[in-house]
Amino acid sequence: MHTFYRLEVSLTQLEELKPTETIVNGKKIGLLKKAGNVHAFAALCPHAGAPMCDGWVDGMGRLVCPLHKYRFDPANGRNTSGEGYKLFTYPVEIRGDEVYVGLLG
Secondary structure (H helix, E strand, O other): OEEEEEEEEEOOOOOEOOOEEEEEOOEEEEEEEEOOEEEEEEOEOOOOOOEHHHOEEOOOOOEEOOOOOOEEOOOOOEEOOOOOOEOOEEOEEEEOOEEEEEEEO
C-alpha cells in the first residue's frame, strides 16, 4: 500500500521535460513533467548509480542517464536502449495544482 506525500513543488512550477530532483519523506527521487503528466522515478541510475536528473530527455521522450547514455521510459522505468535495467518508478497523483508521490510503507 502506498502512502502519498504532497510535494513542495506544484504542477505549474515544474518545467516541461526538465528532470528535477526532490526529497519525498527523506528519500531522493526524480520528477519529470511530460505532456502535462508528472512521472516520479529513482534518483540514481540502476546501472552505475549516476544521478538521473543530471541527464536529459531525448527526442523520443526518454530519460537519458548522463553517465552511459542508457535510456528509460519515465512512465514505467523500462530500459529502451536494450541493456536490461529497469528504473524504479513511483505512482503520482495530481490534485488540482498539487503533486503527490506514493511511497511504499
